[in-house]
Amino acid sequence: MCRVVRAIDWDSGAVVIIDQTLLPGRFSTVRLETVDELIGAIRRLAVRGAPALGAAGALGVALAAGRHGTETPEALATVRAEAGRLARARPTAVNLRHGVERALAVLEHGPEAVLADALAMLDTDERINRAASRHAADLLLRLCPGRRLRVLTHCNTGRLATVAWGTALGAIRHLHAEGRLEVVLADETRPLLQGSRLTAWELADEGIPYRVLPDSAAASAMARGMVDCVVVGADRIAANGDTANKIGTYGLAVVAARHDLPFVVVATESTVDRSVPDGAGIVVEERAPEEITHFAGTRVAPEGTAVFNPAFDVTPVALVTAVVTENGVLAEGRGQTP
Numbered sequence: 001m002c003r004v005v006r007a008i009d010w011d012s013g014a015v016v017i018i019d020q021t022l023l024p025g026r027f028s029t030v031r032l033e034t035v036d037e038l039i040g041a042i043r044r045l046a047v048r049g050a051p052a053l054g055a056a057g058a059l060g061v062a063l064a065a066g067r068h069g070t071e072t073p074e075a076l077a078t079v080r081a082e083a084g085r086l087a088r089a090r091p092t093a094v095n096l097r098h099g100v101e102r103a104l105a106v107l108e109h110g111p112e113a114v115l116a117d118a119l120a121m122l123d124t125d126e127r128i129n130r131a132a133s134r135h136a137a138d139l140l141l142r143l144c145p146g147r148r149l150r151v152l153t154h155c156n157t158g159r160l161a162t163v164a165w166g167t168a169l170g171a172i173r174h175l176h177a178e179g180r181l182e183v184v185l186a187d188e189t190r191p192l193l194q195g196s197r198l199t200a201w202e203l204a205d206e207g208i209p210y211r212v213l214p215d216s217a218a219a220s221a222m223a224r225g226m227v228d229c230v231v232v233g234a235d236r237i238a239a240n241g242d243t244a245n246k247i248g249t250y251g252l253a254v255v256a257a258r259h260d261l262p263f264v265v266v267a268t269e270s271t272v273d274r275s276v277p278d279g280a281g282i283v284v285e286e287r288a289p290e291e292i293t294h295f296a297g298t299r300v301a302p303e304g305t306a307v308f309n310p311a312f313d314v315t316p317v318a319l320v321t322a323v324v325t326e327n328g329v330l331a332e333g334r335g336q337t338p
């Protein structure tokens with residue numbers, strides 16, 4: 001197992017991240033000393049995942065406050081302007097905005113207070129993720145009694161997407177630790193391959209059995225009886241439980257419902273946006289065409305190819321067995337959970 005380094009941390013006046021664009025081939029950390037550098041890292045998904053982005057939001061405000069100070073109205077205005085740009089770096093992931101807002105709430109108390117609060121957030125992240133994923137694992141065991149589970153998951157929701165442990169992948173870690181996991185079926189998760197690059201890297205590092213599959217094979221795997229349940233993360237959850245998550249999640253929910261398989265969303269309360277009544281109000285990030293027209297830097301689609309490249313989709317809560325957070329079941333869709 002590699003030395004457990006947090007996906008995002010603070011060191012001597014800089015935000016330090018694992019550069020996830022280089023995994024699994026190269027494990028490398030990057031020091032980010034300005035908000036603009038942090039925004040760039042967020043936009044290219046060097047740091048990613050809802051809870052990790054929440055930490056990035058809070059630590060980014062600490063960077064700005066430390067760099068500009070908070071003594072004068074002009075300094076405060078500069079910090080707030082940088083914080084606003086940071087919060088907009090990825091529009092769907094509400095944790096990023098929540099992390100920025102949390103930090104701005106203590107800005108008047110000075111840079112040290114902002115940093116102390118952000119570091120406290122880092123330290124509580126693992127406890128929160130372990131609690132949310134514990135509730136999810138217990139639910140999965142109630143829904144699928146008596147056997148070791150074959151769990152299909154999408155994207156990456158582990159310690160690379162959070163500060164520690166993970167949400168959906170955290171539930172898988174609990175199941176594995178208790179001998180209740182047979183295999184993880186990890187969608188590769190095009191176009192950026194968070195599944196085959198990052199989830200596979202985390203699972204291999206811990207000796208957790210897994211198979212990677214094309215996103216397009218997930219429906220067939222469920223139809224062929226290879227899957228007991230589906231567990232995914234979230235990037236924004238509306239007040240009614242509608243969930244925005246990595247593109248492809250909605251299709252998994254439809255097929256899971258078709259085959260009457262449990263479909264469980266694991267998230268933290270910080271990913272719930274109660275200002276949005278339902279999924280219709282969730283802004284979905286559109287990403288660059290090159291993510292589709294190129295593969296590993298090589299053009300694979302003709303010049304001039306138009307693309308549709310949303311980073312997320314929205315799953316109606318009616319298709320979800322349960323949305324689970326550190327407080328337990330937040331919302332239920334398809335019938336009562338036992």
Ligand SMILES: CSC[C@H]1O[C@H](OP(=O)(O)O)[C@H](O)[C@@H]1O
Pocket residue numbers: 045048049050051154155156157158161162166167168194232233234235245246247311
């Ligand atoms: C534990 S939150 C992980 C969540 O974030 C991912 O999106 P991205 O890789 O673009 O940051 C994906 O939607 C995961 O479910």
